[in-house]
Amino acid sequence: MEAEGMLPPQSLSAKFEGSFAYLTVRDRLPTILTKVVDTLHRNKDNFYKEYGEEGTEAEKRAISFLSRLRNELQTDKPVLALTDNAEDTQAWNEYMERQQDLMENGQLVSWFKSPWLYVECYMYRRIQEALYMNPPMHNFDPFKEGKTQSYFESQQAIKYLCTYLQELITNMENMTEIQLRENFLKLIQVSLWGNKCDLSISAGQDNSQKLSPIDSLPDLQRFILVDDSSMVWSTLVASQGSRSSGMKHARVDIILDNAGFELVTDLVLADFLISSGLAKQIRFHGKSIPWFVSDVTKQDFEWTIKQTMAANHKWMSASGVQWKHFMKEGTWSYHDHPFWTLPHEFCDMTVDAANLYSTLQTSDLILFKGDLNYRKLTGDRKWEHTVRFDQALRGFQPAPLCSLRTLKADVQVGLQAGHAEKLSTQDPDWMTNGKYAVVQFSSPHREQ
Numbered sequence: 124m125e126a127e128g129m130l131p132p133q134s135l136s137a138k139f140e141g142s143f144a145y146l147t148v149r150d151r152l153p154t155i156l157t158k159v160v161d162t163l164h165r166n167k168d169n170f171y172k173e174y175g176e177e178g179t180e181a182e183k184r185a186i187s188f189l190s191r192l193r194n195e196l197q198t199d200k201p202v203l204a205l206t207d208n209a210e211d212t213q214a215w216n217e218y219m220e221r222q223q224d225l226m227e228n229g230q231l232v233s234w235f236k237s238p239w240l241y242v243e244c245y246m247y248r249r250i251q252e253a254l255y256m257n258p259p260m261h262n263f264d265p266f267k268e269g270k271t272q273s274y275f276e277s278q279q280a281i282k283y284l285c286t287y288l289q290e291l292i293t294n295m296e297n298m299t300e301i302q303l304r305e306n307f308l309k310l311i312q313v314s315l316w317g318n319k320c321d322l323s324i325s326a327g328q329d330n331s332q333k334l335s336p337i338d339s340l341p342d343l344q345r346f347i348l349v350d351d352s353s354m355v356w357s358t359l360v361a362s363q364g365s366r367s368s369g370m371k372h373a374r375v376d377i378i379l380d381n382a383g384f385e386l387v388t389d390l391v392l393a394d395f396l397i398s399s400g401l402a403k404q405i406r407f408h409g410k411s412i413p414w415f416v417s418d419v420t421k422q423d424f425e426w427t428i429k430q431t432m433a434a435n436h437k438w439m440s441a442s443g444v445q446w447k448h449f450m451k452e453g454t455w456s457y458h459d460h461p462f463w464t465l466p467h468e469f470c471d472m473t474v475d476a477a478n479l480y481s482t483l484q485t486s487d488l489i490l491f492k493g494d495l496n497y498r499k500l501t502g503d504r505k506w507e508h509t510v511r512f513d514q515a516l517r518g519f520q521p522a523p524l525c526s527l528r529t530l531k532a533d534v535q536v537g538l539q540a541g542h543a544e545k546l547s548t549q550d551p552d553w554m555t556n557g558k559y560a561v562v563q564f565s566s567p568h569r570e571q
């Protein structure tokens with residue numbers, strides 16, 4: 124827990140000129156908006172075919188809304204309250220008020236003056252507003268094409284991975300505890316590096332995985348700056364009771380990040396956890412609206428399993444069939460909660476999404492995938508790099524948790540003294556170029 128009266132460090136923000144936040148708001152976010160507009164344009168005929176004139180009109184209105192939004196962003200206009208009437212509209216507008224209270228000298232909350240985490244999340248929610256306000260477009264996912272493309276472009280790697288998984292499952296019975304541990308650690312790393320493949324960092328450019336993900340692991344090892352995966356293993360082993368008695372029903376929650384290759388790496392890990400008996404239940408958590416270009420929605424989740432099932436490859440389809448079965452029998456389940464697409468830091472969850480927090484409290488292990496989750500875990504703040512991960516969580520400790528993240532934003536805690544300085548001389552962009560990664564663990568049960 125945080126010492127009382129201690130203020131956390133400042134939020135990252137585009138107000139720091141030249142910072143990664145600044146460059147993202149200035150360059151990457153407008154590009155993403157332009158791509159959304161292009162996507163709507165390209166689908167013009169489809170909207171007409173499906174909904175007639177009404178579809179064409181909705182598409183035009185959404186495009187003009189998004190063009191205005193891009194202009195507001197680029198000219199640093201004040202952030203506007205949401206005008207739609209969705210489940211989370213009020214929470215967003217209340218959060219805006221909170222941001223307003225934090226502003227100094229009576230300045231208004233705006234794109235280049237407010238916290239980066241807030242304005243970036245807000246942009247994706249405004250894209251959704253453009254769609255909500257223009258039915259019949261409210262269910263349209265402007266990022267769908269990019270997500271399916273990234274899945275298809277990673278076919279080769281997915282084949283390798285599913286083949287590897289099916290071999291493991293065949294040999295599981297004869298595996299010693301040491302071998303089981305080794306394979307678990309490998310699949311944790313595959314899921315970790317799967318996070319290299321998000322589409323928002325490359326503003327939607329192809330970033331797919333083509334090589335064998337298992338063979339690349341040894342070369343990547345030295346880029347893992349903090350590796351707490353052995354603690355993750357101990358947590359799982361401790362929570363399942365003995366392997367043969369299977370007394371306890373360990374539950375793992377995976378807070379998903381990106382669709383495409385990354386999601387497959389997560390499903391493979393989840394399959395291994397169940398097939399090995401390390402866990403009895405997996406709960407996946409995804410986004411309820413299209414988010415940060417590549418994040419998984421329920422539709423993406425179901426689509427991925429279906430596609431994998433239908434693949435013309437023995438081991439891929441065997442994996443897909445198994446995953447479908449896990450879903451059907453409830454061993455796996457998919458959940459979304461509006462909190463995952465709110466701009467809050469996770470330390471706010473106890474108050475702002477108490478029901479989600481209490482659900483997570485009954486988990487044996489929570490895996491947080493990706494960069495945005497890391498930003499929310501640490502509040503996207505200017506922490507010293509040597510501050511402990513536990514401390515940066517500021518009381519967010521529902522259950523043992525682990526962040527699997529490749530570095531794509533300039534926040535990083537939990538490093539040894541001198542490590543960050545050394546990296547800065549070797550590779551000045553180490554925090555944002557996606558070459559490095561961390562596996563960081565924190566447990567409420569651990570001695571603080």
Ligand SMILES: O=P(O)(O)OC[C@@]1(O)O[C@H](CO)[C@@H](O)[C@@H]1O
Nearest residue numbers: 321323324493494495496531532
């Ligand atoms: O959470 P993810 O998918 O790993 O990354 C999301 C992300 O690409 O979006 C932001 C850039 O716009 C960065 O913070 C981060 O790299």
Ligand SMILES: [Mn+2]
Nearest residue numbers: 321380415418
């Ligand atoms: Mn993402």
